[in-house]
Amino acid sequence: MARVISADGTSIAYQRNGSGPAVILIGGGLDDGSENAPLAEELAKHFTVYNFARRGRGDSGDTQPYAVQREIEDIAALIEEAGGIAHLFGVSSGGMFALEAAAAGLAIGRIAVYEVPYDTADDALQRAQEYHEQLDGALVRGRRADAVGLFMRLAGSSEQDVADAMNSPYWPGLEDLAHTLAYDAALYGPPPTARLVTITQRTLVATGGSNAYFEQAADDVAASLPNAERQVIEGQGHVVDSKVMAAVLARFFRP
Helix, strand or coil: CEEEECCCCCEEEEEEECCCCEEEEECCCCCCCCCCHHHHHHHCCCCEEEEECCCCCCCCCCCCCCCHHHHHHHHHHHHHHCCCCEEEEEECHHHHHHHHHHHCCCCEEEEEEECCCCCCCCCHHHHHHHHHHHHHHHHHCCCHHHHHHHHHHHCCCCHHHHHHHHCCCCHHHHHHCHHHHHHHHCCCCCCCHHHHCCCCCCEEEEECCCCHHHHHHHHHHHHHCCCEEEEECCCCCCCCCHHHHHHHHHHHHCC
């Protein structure tokens, strides 16, 4: 595990594999980089892959107070470490941070995102506010299990799904990451059209075709981006098969 130091002094842990053009993987909610590890291994056959633990997760630091800008600075530090320019792939809420990094003007080649969880409903702002309030309340009271359950329901899990997860061996690890749910929540809500239209890089907006919520969000994001490619990877859920995703990204990121 290597490290870079972000602009605010926070240590960001990452693993580097492979050779060739640089690709930085940005994980989603409740992921410390482990979920992207199989994808990193596949992509390393074609690229130099940087798979990192976002701040507050795994071996990365968590300097307070939190701000989305700090995560953009973390990505900037990794880009610098990668030689000054890199492609980005963000999965789920990680895709939101990839797009924010591009809108901030970082030195990014191409961007790929998978099932970004923007809310396109008419009451999206109200729903986001309610989620923020409920999540903040659970975290302030130290009720990490409640926070994780709230997030799972937001992502479409049933009560049985939540109960099964609570009884699984990986539940304690999810509770350990519960505080970072507030970091992802900072970008929930409607697609940020005013920022998306400023992104000039070629951008792949992908989904698995199985969830109408993510399909509509992707359609709206692709419509807002000046240079977007929309792709449905048939038969994939929110956690996409690493070999399938690697093949898609290898095609897209190649010069």
